[in-house]
Amino acid sequence: xxxxxxxxxxxxxxxxxxxxxxxxxxxxxxxxxxxxxxxxxxxxxxxxxxxxxxxxxxxxxxxxxxxxxxxxxxxxxxxxxxxxxxxxxxxxxxxxxxxxxxxxxxxxxxxxxxxxxxxxxxxxxxxxxxxxxxxxxxxxxxxxxxxxxxxxxxxxxxxxxxxxxxxxxxxxxxxxxxxxxxxxxxxxxxxxxxxxxxxxxxxxxxxxxxxxxxxxxxxxxxxxxxxxxxxxxxxxxxxxxxxxxxxxxxxxxxxxxxxxxxxxxxxxxxxxxxxxxxxxxxxxxxxxxxxxxxxxxxxxxxxxxxxxxxxxxxxxxxxxxxxxxxxxxx
Amino acid sequence: xxxxxxxxxxxxxxxxxxxxxxxxxxxxxxxxxxxxxxxxxxxxxxxxxxxxxxxxxxxxxxxxxxxxxxxxxxxxxxxxxxxxxxxxxxxxxxxxxxxxxxxxxxxxxxxxxxxxxxxxxxxxxxxxxxxxxxxxxxxxxxxxxxxxxxxxxxxxxxxxxxxxxxxxxxxxxxxxxxxxxxxxxxxxxxxxxxxxxxxxxxxxxxxxxxxxxxxxxxxxxxxxxxxxxxxxxxxxxxxxxxxxxxxxxxxxxxxxxxxxxxxxxxxxxxxxxxxxxxxxxxxxxxxxxxxxxxxxxxxxxxxxxxxxxxxxxxxxxxxxxxxxxxxxxx
Numbered sequence: 101x102x103x104x105x106x107x108x109x110x111x112x113x114x115x116x117x118x119x120x121x122x123x124x125x126x127x128x129x130x131x132x133x134x135x136x137x138x139x140x141x142x143x144x145x146x147x148x149x150x151x152x153x154x155x156x157x158x159x160x161x162x163x164x165x166x167x168x169x170x171x172x173x174x175x176x177x178x179x180x181x182x183x184x185x186x187x188x189x190x191x192x193x194x195x196x197x198x199x200x201x202x203x204x205x206x207x208x209x210x211x212x213x214x215x216x217x218x219x220x221x222x223x224x225x226x227x228x229x230x231x232x233x234x235x236x237x238x239x240x241x242x243x244x245x246x247x248x249x250x251x252x253x254x255x256x257x258x259x260x261x262x263x264x265x266x267x268x269x270x271x272x273x274x275x276x277x278x279x280x281x282x283x284x285x286x287x288x289x290x291x292x293x294x295x296x297x298x299x300x301x302x303x304x305x306x307x308x309x310x311x312x313x314x315x316x317x318x319x320x321x322x323x324x325x326x327x328x329x330x331x332x333x334x335x336x337x338x339x340x341x342x343x344x345x346x347x348x349x350x351x352x353x354x355x356x357x358x359x360x361x362x363x364x365x366x367x368x369x370x371x372x373x374x375x376x377x378x379x380x381x382x383x384x385x386x387x388x389x390x391x392x393x394x395x396x397x398x399x400x401x402x403x404x405x406x407x408x409x410x411x412x413x414x415x416x417x418x419x420x421x422x423x424x425x426x427x428x429x430x
Numbered sequence: 431x432x433x434x435x436x437x438x439x440x441x442x443x444x445x446x447x448x449x450x451x452x453x454x455x456x457x458x459x460x461x462x463x464x465x466x467x468x469x470x471x472x473x474x475x476x477x478x479x480x481x482x483x484x485x486x487x488x489x490x491x492x493x494x495x496x497x498x499x500x501x502x503x504x505x506x507x508x509x510x511x512x513x514x515x516x517x518x519x520x521x522x523x524x525x526x527x528x529x530x531x532x533x534x535x536x537x538x539x540x541x542x543x544x545x546x547x548x549x550x551x552x553x554x555x556x557x558x559x560x561x562x563x564x565x566x567x568x569x570x571x572x573x574x575x576x577x578x579x580x581x582x583x584x585x586x587x588x589x590x591x592x593x594x595x596x597x598x599x600x601x602x603x604x605x606x607x608x609x610x611x612x613x614x615x616x617x618x619x620x621x622x623x624x625x626x627x628x629x630x631x632x633x634x635x636x637x638x639x640x641x642x643x644x645x646x647x648x649x650x651x652x653x654x655x656x657x658x659x660x661x662x663x664x665x666x667x668x669x670x671x672x673x674x675x676x677x678x679x680x681x682x683x684x685x686x687x688x689x690x691x692x693x694x695x696x697x698x699x700x701x702x703x704x705x706x707x708x709x710x711x712x713x714x715x716x717x718x719x720x721x722x723x724x725x726x727x728x729x730x731x732x733x734x735x736x737x738x739x740x741x742x743x744x745x746x747x748x749x750x751x752x753x754x755x756x757x758x759x760x
Contacts, residue, residue, distance in 0.1 A: 379716070401732075403728060404728070
């Protein structure tokens with residue numbers, strides 16, 4: 101395999117692969133990483149990179165090739181899987197989109213944590229994967245470590261998922277939880293989220309619902325199989341929520357949550373009143389995703405929506421799944 | 431396949447198989463039911479039973495064989511899968527235990543909703559299945575429709591599950607939710623649960639934690655891989671909970687829940703105080719199961735813990751999984 105993107109997530113995936121060597125051996129998974137690509141250059145060794153060395157010495161490692169970039173290397177690289185972990189870009193999906201296309205076109209499976217290419221071109225990419233007989237898995241893009249795509253694709257396969265409701269962004273959930281539990285204004289809660297590192301200096305993407313809407317687009321395409329785009333999502337952020345609104349809701353047994361919802365007629369992210377006892381009423385930075393299904397009825401999943409190690413759980417879940425399928429078909 | 435047990439769950443599985451014919455065709459699953467066994471007799475046709483006819487006409491259906499019983503028929507039946515749905519018996523696991531053994535010994539996979547044989551003989555049965563190269567899956571035994579065993583076995587495979595915490599019995603959760611939301615005594619809440627059909631005439635099994643403890647034993651063996659038995663579980667029921675205890679807890683932001691917990695040192699079911707904002711604080715008859723893991727951290731699953739259709743979702747999830755594995759290895 102090759103790792104494209106070597107920020108916090110790429111490093112966490114590498115570390116967890118080292119930690120879990122014994123487990124991998126037991127289940128017959130022997131990962132060989134032949135390339136790790138980042139912006140300024142890459143580590144390349146078709147006999148297999150030395151991960152501990154790269155994690156310790158970085159660009160001083162002998163396998164470092166200054167200026168080598170993923171786009172040019174992916175097509176001819178001798179490996180069967182590209183793990184794409186570059187930063188999400190919902191404007192044009194790049195550089196991820198090109199990486200996905202190059203990988204699939206050269207007969208490689210793709211596992212990703214990058215929402216950008218899926219938000220921009222989900223149907224095209226799935227068609228391409230199918231045409232090339234390759235897999236494109238993206239568990240890490242929505243709900244962090246929570247295995248929702250796996251559940252829908254496998255364990256709940258007999259069910260039709262009718263709608264999906266969820267809290268898809270940990271930053272906005274943290275802010276609303278803070279306002280609910282301790283009172284205070286939106287701007288005070290945002291400031292605290294920024295101080296704790298839960299919100300970016302420019303928080304627009306999280307608090308205005310754009311991140312959540314991007315995830316809804318992936319849920320709509322990936323689980324409900326409807327070709328929705330970002331522009332189809334009705335979006336309303338949380339920056340206009342006042343302490344008075346929250347108090348008023350609480351008096352009636354409700355809490356205000358930033359909820360994403362998609363069914364075959366509607367796709368939207370907006371503040372909504374949720375009964376306090378609802379499975380959706382989870383606090384802090386947690387994410388929650390609830391499937392309404394025809395046979396199992398409602399199934400709800402709660403977990404950490406972010407964090408490099410948590411994300412690596414989802415990425416490695418996808419990698420192990422592909423390994424299993426490929427081995428069984430050999 | 432053959433269905434053993436044709437009560438509410440067996441009938442729901444049959445109905446859902448009929449409803450989902452189109453989906454099954456699409457994924458290449460062509461179920462042929464050659465036998466359906468109940469106490470007084472069985473429907474048998476090695477060319478495939480007519481399910482709609484049996485669901486409509488019962489024992490008047492021409493395939494009915496009075497007195498034919500599962501125990502004698504299972505070994506020689508020409509099928510590859512036994513779906514065991516007889517009633518749970520935690521005293522000696524019968525008749526399920528014999529059905530499991532006969533099925534595995536004659537080279538058939540087993541899918542079940544029956545906790546009894548697993549509570550009595552989990553390690554023995556798993557060893558037998560392994561020795562015979564057969565699968566024994568039991569998603570429906572814990573948490574109804576919630577795909578927890580699937581998640582642990584597949585999607586979260588890279589994780590070590592450190593502990594499992596949950597509300598594993600819908601009846602006792604209904605009673606405690608009622609007492610919390612509306613006040614009133616335990617006995618009043620129990621009476622209402624009985625009137626609504628959520629509790630049996632003899633509610634001991636549910637309210638004294640025996641059902642939850644049985645499920646904990648299956649979670650301990652199946653997910654944590656530790657050989658715990660029912661007698662190892664420290665059990666305390668909910669019948670001594672008073673409205674005063676609940677009020678006192680609520681004043682401090684807690685609610686009283688009947689919680690099952692298992693890790694490598696401890697296995698217990700007892701009333702515990704849970705913070706109101708915890709993912710475990712779900713109401714009504716819902717079940718919740720939370721895995722503490724090393725990489726993904728806490729992952730929580732919420733859903734309906736009972737109901738024939740909900741249970742059939744879990745059973746069919748297991749059946750489709752076996753179908754996939756067997757097809758891939760043909």
